[in-house]
Amino acid sequence: xxxxxxxxxxxxxxxxxxxxxxxxKTKSHHGEMINMEWGMKNRLSQLIQKDxxxxxxxxxxxxxxxxxHCLEKPGETIKPIWQYADALMMTRGVLRNCIDPTIQKPxxxxxxxxxxxxxxxxxxxxxxxxxQEILRLNAMAVSMSVFVGTKYENxxxxxxxxxxxxxxxxxxxxxxxxxxxxxxxxxxxRYLALVARVSAEIGARVVKTYYCKEKFEKVxxxxxxxxxxxxxxxxxxxLEVFEFVYDGMQKGAIGVNLGxxxxxxxxxxxxxxxxxxxxxxxxxxxxxxxxxxxVKAGKA
Ligand code: 5RP
Numbered sequence: 208x209x210x211x212x213x214x215x216x217x218x219x220x221x222x223x224x225x226x227x228x229x230x231x232k233t234k235s236h237h238g239e240m241i242n243m244e245w246g247m248k249n250r251l252s253q254l255i256q257k258d259x260x261x262x263x264x265x266x267x268x269x270x271x272x273x274x275x276h277c278l279e280k281p282g283e284t285i286k287p288i289w290q291y292a293d294a295l296m297m298t299r300g301v302l303r304n305c306i307d308p309t310i311q312k313p314x315x316x317x318x319x320x321x322x323x324x325x326x327x328x329x330x331x332x333x334x335x336x337x338x339q340e341i342l343r344l345n346a347m348a349v350s351m352s353v354f355v356g357t358k359y360e361n362x363x364x365x366x367x368x369x370x371x372x373x374x375x376x377x378x379x380x381x382x383x384x385x386x387x388x389x390x391x392x393x394x395x396x397r398y399l400a401l402v403a404r405v406s407a408e409i410g411a412r413v414v415k416t417y418y419c420k421e422k423f424e425k426v427x428x429x430x431x432x433x434x435x436x437x438x439x440x441x442x443x444x445x446l447e448v449f450e451f452v453y454d455g456m457q458k459g460a461i462g463v464n465l466g467x468x469x470x471x472x473x474x475x476x477x478x479x480x481x482x483x484x485x486x487x488x489x490x491x492x493x494x495x496x497x498x499x500x501x502v503k504a505g506k507a
Contacts, residue, residue, distance in 0.1 A: 223259075244378070245378070246377070246378025246379075247375075247378040247379070247380060247412075249378075250313075250347045250348060250378060250379060250380055251348075251380055251412065251413075253294075253313045253347050254293060254294050254313055254315070254347055254348055254380070254413070255293075255413075255433060255461060255462075256293055256487070258487060259461060260456075260461050260462045260486050260487055261293045261294070261433075261435060261461055261462035261463075261486070262291070262292050262293050262462050262463055262465070262479075262482065262483055262486045262487070263292065263293060263294045263295075263296055263315060263435060263462070263463065263464040263465070264285065264288070264289065264292035264294070264295050264296065264464075264465070264466065264469065264470075264479070265295075265296035265297070265315075265317075265437075265464055265465070265466040266278055266281045266284065266285060266295065266296065266297045266301065266466060266470070267296050267297050267298055267301070267317040267350075267466075268466060268467070269281070269298070269301065270298045270317055270320045271320060271322055271323050271324060271329060272323070272324045273323070273324075276471060277467075277470050277471045278470065280305070281297065281301045281305045281306075282304075282305035282306060282307075284470050284475075285470070287475065287476050288469065288470070288475050288476055288479045289310070289312060290312075291476075291479040291480055291483050292312065292479065293313070293462075294312065294313040294314065294315050294347060294348070295312055295313075295314055295315070296314075296315040296316075296317060296350055296464065297314070297315075297316070297317060298316070298317045298318075298320070298336075299316060299318075299336055299340060299344055302314060302316065302344060303344075313347035313348070314344065314345070314346050314347055315346065315347060315348045315349065315350050315382060316336065316341055316344060316346035316348070316349045316350070317349075317350050317351070317384075318334055318335060318336035318341065318349045318350070318351055318370065319332040319333065319334055319335065319350075319351035319352050319366065319370075320332055320333070320335045321333045321335050328357070328358065328359065329354075330352075330354035330357035330358065330359040330360075330363060331358075331359045331362065332351070332352055332354075332359070332362075332363065332366065333366065334351065334366050334369065334370055336349075338373045338374065338376075338377065341374070341377075341379060342377060342379075346379065347379075347380075348379060348380040348381065348382055348412070348413070349370065349374055349379060349380075349381055349382070350381070350382040350383075350384050350415070351366060351367060351370055351381070351382075351383065351384065352383075352384045352385075352386065353367055353383045353384065353385045353386070353402060353405075353406050353411075354386055354387075354388075355385070355386075355387050355388070355398075355401060355402040355405060356387045356388035356393065356398065356402075357388055364405065364409060367381070367383060367406060367409050367410070367411065368409050368410065371409060371410030371411065372410075375410065380412035380413060381410065381411050381412055381413075382411060382412065382413040382414070382415055382435075382464075383403075383406035383407075383409075383411035383413075383414050383415065384415045384437075384464075385399070385402040385403055385406055385414060385415060385416050386402070386417070387399065387401070387402050394417050394419050395419055395421070396419050396421060396422035396423060396425045396426055397422075397425070399416050399417060399419060399423075399426045400425050400426045400429045400430070402416070403416050403426055403429065403430040403434060404429045404430055404431075407430050407431050407432045411432060412432055412433075413432055413433050413434075413435060414430055414432055414433070414434050414435070415434075415435050415436070415437050415464045416434055416435075416436065416437070417436070417437055417439060418436045418437075418451045418452075418454070418455045418460075420451075420454075423454070423455055423458045423460075424458040424459060427458055427459035427460060428459070433461040434459070434460050434461065435460060435461060435462050435463055435464045436451070436452065436455045436460050436462075436463050436464070436465070437463070437464050437465060437466075438463065438464075438465035438466060438467055438468035438469070439467070439468075440467060441467045441468055441471045441472065442468060445472060445478060445481070445496065445499055446492055446496050448465075448468045448478070448482065449481060449482070449485055449490075449492035449495035449496060449499075450492045452465070452482055452485045452486065453485050453490075453491060453492050453495070456485065456486065456489075462486045463482065463486060465482065468482075469482065473503075474499075474502070474503045476502060477498075477499045477500075477502035477503040478499065480498060480499075480502050480507075481495040481496070481498045481499040481502070482495070484498050
């Protein structure tokens, strides 16, 4: 197996992020707060694994685009693959109707929405789920979209601030799902770094961003909370995914929040197993591709 950059050479190592999150010195001496802190830490530790890394599997795309290709029946889609994820991300509607409540897997509840692909502006989201519902559904974290550089920037960031306020009260981490204006045009480090940092400043405990080839380490360096990479639209080849996940992790991301490039691929099981190997075992893109082929052939 080829060798990877040692953790201490990373701009911000996943382990450093984990240590910061779970540093006992951050404990408050106020009794009630210790409980709150315990809850927050417990939840984060179920999402971010002992190695400081994480693979989140989002199946929330229907919240604005309806029955997305390969996600028409979300419960069926994830059957062969959910066990390889560290957490699943979805809305309450899919959770209640499609997921077995005895599932032993942390849930990241998507709580922003009320916009659609045929509406006026996807950035005009609201918070659509109450804190009571978040607690009732036993969410391990919540997620919401943040749109910087749009007409609704202020609304979106204010929503984040409010969500952080009511979730922190109960020790529930908020993950900011960040995008910048017309997202594809602005997938540049300086914009991604801006929205990641702003989201962390407002109180997000984890930030999801897109990967960019140039200066991705700047996004990580400028963000004081752990960063996970989204997949975006399905790529031409599987290798491209392994490459950007590998590079993003070398540059300090703690993992992925990756959907379409798993469940829209020709072999979702082979995809998730190979991506998991990149995230948790440091497989190089080539090693991941080999594992992908083996799983596909039923040989691993
Ligand atoms: C959809 C989302 C997704 O969770 C996020 O974009 C990751 O999914 P994908 O890898 O398919 O881009 O927030 O709105």
